[in-house]
Amino acid sequence: MATEKKIGIREAIAATIYFLSTKLLISFPQHMAEMGETAAWIVIIISFITATVGFLVVMALIRRYPTMNIVEASEEAGGSVLGIIASIGYFSFFFATTVLLIREFSETVSTALLPRTPLSVIMGVFIISTFSAVHMGLGAIAGTALIGMPLITVTLILLNFLLLPQSNFDVIFPLFGPGLRTLISRGISHSGIAGEILFLGVIANNLDGRHKMQSAGLISLAVAGFFMVMSTLTYCAVFPYPLSLHITYPGYESSTLIYMGRFLQRIEVAFVFLWVISACIHIALSGYTAVAIVQNIFKLPSYRPLLPAFAVLAFTFALAPSDIPQAMHVDFMIVKTYGGLVVFVMPLILLLISRLRSFAKADRR
Amino acid sequence: MYYTKLILVVALLSLCTVTTGGCWGRTEVDDLAFVTAIGLDRGEDNSLYLTLQVTVPRAVAGGEGGGGGGNNNKTSLITTMRGKSILGLIDLANTFIDRRLSFVHGKVLIIGEELAREGLTPYISELVRFHEIRRTMFLIIAKGTAREFITKNKPVLEQNPAKDLEMLTLAGEKTGLIPTSHIHRFLVEMQSLGEESLVILAGVNEREQSKQENESNENKYEDNDNILHSGLSPITKSDTHYIAGSSPSVGGNPVELLGAAVFRKDKMVGEITGEEMRYVLYLKGAFKQGITIIEDPFADGKFIAADLRFGRPVQIRLTRNGSKFHIKILITLEGGLIGSQGEEDYTNPGILKVIERQLSTEIEKGCNNIIEKAQTLFLADIFAFGNKARRLTTTWQEWLDLNWPEKFPYAEIEASVKIELRRTGLLFRSPQTTADSNNP
Numbered sequence: 001m002a003t004e005k006k007i008g009i010r011e012a013i014a015a016t017i018y019f020l021s022t023k024l025l026i027s028f029p030q031h032m033a034e035m036g037e038t039a040a041w042i043v044i045i046i047s048f049i050t051a052t053v054g055f056l057v058v059m060a061l062i063r064r065y066p067t068m069n070i071v072e073a074s075e076e077a078g079g080s081v082l083g084i085i086a087s088i089g090y091f092s093f094f095f096a097t098t099v100l101l102i103r104e105f106s107e108t109v110s111t112a113l114l115p116r117t118p119l120s121v122i123m124g125v126f127i128i129s130t131f132s133a134v135h136m137g138l139g140a141i142a143g144t145a146l147i148g149m150p151l152i153t154v155t156l157i158l159l160n161f162l163l164l165p166q167s168n169f170d171v172i173f174p175l176f177g178p179g180l181r182t183l184i185s186r187g188i189s190h191s192g193i194a195g196e197i198l199f200l201g202v203i204a205n206n207l208d209g210r211h212k213m214q215s216a217g218l219i220s221l222a223v224a225g226f227f228m229v230m231s232t233l234t235y236c237a238v239f240p241y242p243l244s245l246h247i248t249y250p251g252y253e254s255s256t257l258i259y260m261g262r263f264l265q266r267i268e269v270a271f272v273f274l275w276v277i278s279a280c281i282h283i284a285l286s287g288y289t290a291v292a293i294v295q296n297i298f299k300l301p302s303y304r305p306l307l308p309a310f311a312v313l314a315f316t317f318a319l320a321p322s323d324i325p326q327a328m329h330v331d332f333m334i335v336k337t338y339g340g341l342v343v344f345v346m347p348l349i350l351l352l353i354s355r356l357r358s359f360a361k362a363d364r365r
Numbered sequence: 366m367y368y369t370k371l372i373l374v375v376a377l378l379s380l381c382t383v384t385t386g387g388c389w390g391r392t393e394v395d396d397l398a399f400v401t402a403i404g405l406d407r408g409e410d411n412s413l414y415l416t417l418q419v420t421v422p423r424a425v426a427g428g429e430g431g432g433g434g435g436n437n438n439k440t441s442l443i444t445t446m447r448g449k450s451i452l453g454l455i456d457l458a459n460t461f462i463d464r465r466l467s468f469v470h471g472k473v474l475i476i477g478e479e480l481a482r483e484g485l486t487p488y489i490s491e492l493v494r495f496h497e498i499r500r501t502m503f504l505i506i507a508k509g510t511a512r513e514f515i516t517k518n519k520p521v522l523e524q525n526p527a528k529d530l531e532m533l534t535l536a537g538e539k540t541g542l543i544p545t546s547h548i549h550r551f552l553v554e555m556q557s558l559g560e561e562s563l564v565i566l567a568g569v570n571e572r573e574q575s576k577q578e579n580e581s582n583e584n585k586y587e588d589n590d591n592i593l594h595s596g597l598s599p600i601t602k603s604d605t606h607y608i609a610g611s612s613p614s615v616g617g618n619p620v621e622l623l624g625a626a627v628f629r630k631d632k633m634v635g636e637i638t639g640e641e642m643r644y645v646l647y648l649k650g651a652f653k654q655g656i657t658i659i660e661d662p663f664a665d666g667k668f669i670a671a672d673l674r675f676g677r678p679v680q681i682r683l684t685r686n687g688s689k690f691h692i693k694i695l696i697t698l699e700g701g702l703i704g705s706q707g708e709e710d711y712t713n714p715g716i717l718k719v720i721e722r723q724l725s726t727e728i729e730k731g732c733n734n735i736i737e738k739a740q741t742l743f744l745a746d747i748f749a750f751g752n753k754a755r756r757l758t759t760t761w762q763e764w765l766d767l768n769w770p771e772k773f774p775y776a777e778i779e780a781s782v783k784i785e786l787r788r789t790g791l792l793f794r795s796p797q798t799t800a801d802s803n804n805p
Binding site for chain 1: 764
């Protein structure tokens with residue numbers, strides 16, 4: 001296989017944070033409100049804690065095969081059949097994430113900003129620009145993520161701060177929404193919301209300083225988790241439950257509410273500009289991860305020849321959901337719900353099999 | 366190879382420039398007609414009257430208006446249509462307005478009282494789904510009709526109708542005599558079990574209106590002295606105890622924003638005066654600053670003005686004893702005397718204490734009166750005490766079972782007020798008619 005340029009740990013952290021937190025800009029907070037009612041933010045805390053445990057399992061599996069990434073390690077641990085099944089599962093998760101994000105972001109742009117531009121044109125522009133980035137390689141995408149990191153950080157902090165006058169934190173009570181037990185079970189089952197952390201496992205061999213991968217993952221989860229909890233908390237304070245269920249594009253709608261007197265209002269366009277950059281980075285990262293997995297499954301020397309086919313597939317599948325509610329339902333109620341099983345439970349099974357095999361080998365000796 | 370790459374990059378950039386710039390839906394600014402106010406009134410046979418105030422850009426820029434302002438008809442086009450749906454009527458308007466209507470600069474949504482009493486959900490719901498409508502638009506309930514409010518609005522100081530409407534609402538909010546009322550807040554409160562909505566109340570001052578009609582009929586200015594002698598509207602116990610359209614004033618814009626319309630869910634159930642609105646803001650902890658007038662305790666018929674603001678955040682303690690709720694509110698205000706008609710010497714701390722007590726008693730009485738009115742007349746928690754009651758529950762189902770709207774009218778609520786006057790304005794002592802003999 002052709003060797004991809006290695007990226008530093010800082011780039012990896014920046015890319016992972018982008019990967020984990022960009023979903024805030026689409027309908028994520030609204031779906032969390034569906035899960036957690038007034039306690040939407042608690043669902044995220046529980047999901048991220050579960051995802052952290054899942055990530056440690058992935059790391060344990062990768063550590064057993066120090067020169068391999070998660071796809072190769074899965075094949076080594078589970079054999080050709082189980083390994084391939086696991087890899088197809090990883091691919092499905094990232095490909096579905098790419099496709100659905102393209103559709104959801106294009107719909108947001110279409111509804112809020114360019115209502116007269118055909119959806120296919122917006123989607124086409126997203127796909128061409130992001131797959132061009134993927135063609136340039138992981139280094140280019142991760143480098144952009146690092147440069148863009150201050151942008152999204154400042155955007156999220158500023159957005160939360162400027163929404164304070166519209167926030168009423170009394171309305172986050174009753175604190176436990178549907179009840180603590182339900183919250184915990186929903187939080188665990190939705191650990192797929194942080195499933196993109198597996199990205200680090202896929203690019204393990206491209207990391208300059210592989211031994212720092214675990215700390216990079218933990219830092220990314222902590223930072224992204226913090227932003228997602230804070231932003232969802234603000235969303236719940238601005239759009240109290242059950243109003244929080246009604247908003248199609250929470251990020252955009254929140255930004256239109258900024259009103260700090262006659263001279264500071266109508267500034268959502270500034271946010272949208274940054275969000276589009278964030279969305280492009282996210283789509284490029286998930287697109288890259290998906291094709292990198294296929295490259296590893298088929299042991300291809302390069303992923304680049306796959307790109308045109310993937311771009312066409314992404315475009316076609318992105319148009320498959322008949323409407324935006326269906327696309328969002330598939331994303332959050334299927335991909336992000338069962339994604340946890342694929343990206344965290346599957347590596348756990350493979351880790352156990354790998355250990356059992358080691359024990360069996362040792363016994364035979 | 367180099368040229369192929371270059372051509373590809375140029376082609377890609379061109380494609381992005383053309384498509385992401387929104388050229389598909391290209392609209393020039395001078396193709397648009399900017400709607401600044403939307404008015405809704407109840408029509409006959411389950412229909413709706415939609416009134417739109419559209420800015421005339423040339424007049425606003427100074428060409429037609431001649432810098433005089435004051436004439437809404439010159440700076441804006443006002444049109445009314447009757448139909449079933451707001452968005453359908455907007456399409457209809459484009460058959461006689463030669464520019465495409467745009468709502469992105471909309472400032473206010475005005476609803477006629479009759480429609481407000483029937484319920485606003487269908488109309489607000491229709492509007493907020495439409496991407497050009499901003500939830501930060503001010504929501505106003507017009508006594509009478511929305512059309513009347515829009516047509517009678519004659520800005521004097523502002524030529525730009527959009528700016529006029531925004532300034533009018535913001536100026537009122539600063540005094541605490543009207544509530545902060547955006548479409549978004551109404552949507553939040555309408556769906557909440559813990560609070561009910563208060564919306565800005567607007568009215569046309571009939572006296573001012575008839576004066577203007579006289580002026581145009583007789584083509585001459587009426588003598589102001591005649592107006593004063595014939596008497597303005599009767600005055601009330603306080604200078605702010607009026608609702609919109611009834612204040613004893615002449616001159617300027619005949620429309621006024623004063624007081625609030627009280628809602629239970631999406632239906633208007635009553636109205637409160639500007640003074641009562643301020644008591645609600647004290648109780649909600651949302652009061653910013655304003656002038657409070659009381660009768661001078663040392664001189665009958667003389668008055669004292671105090672500029673007050675919160676000394677510390679309002680403390681609300683809500684406890685539950687079985688099915689009974691007890692709410693204790695402590696309002697701590699501070700400020701200074703800014704005007705006095707009396708002749709007291711305010712360097713004497715005892716005098717200030719008496720005035721502080723008088724102010725506390727007056728405000729406390731006002732707060733308890735409006736609480737009683739909300740509990741008995743409106744049956745609506747306009748103070749958002751219910752949001753504090755949320756903390757007594759741990760799950761949403763428990764909160765639903767608590768059924769706060771049913772419990773609120775029976776809650777025992779007690780408001781107390783503490784006031785510290787820290788300043789006495791630019792004078793320690795009031796000017797005395799006998800100053801020479803008493804104060805050498």
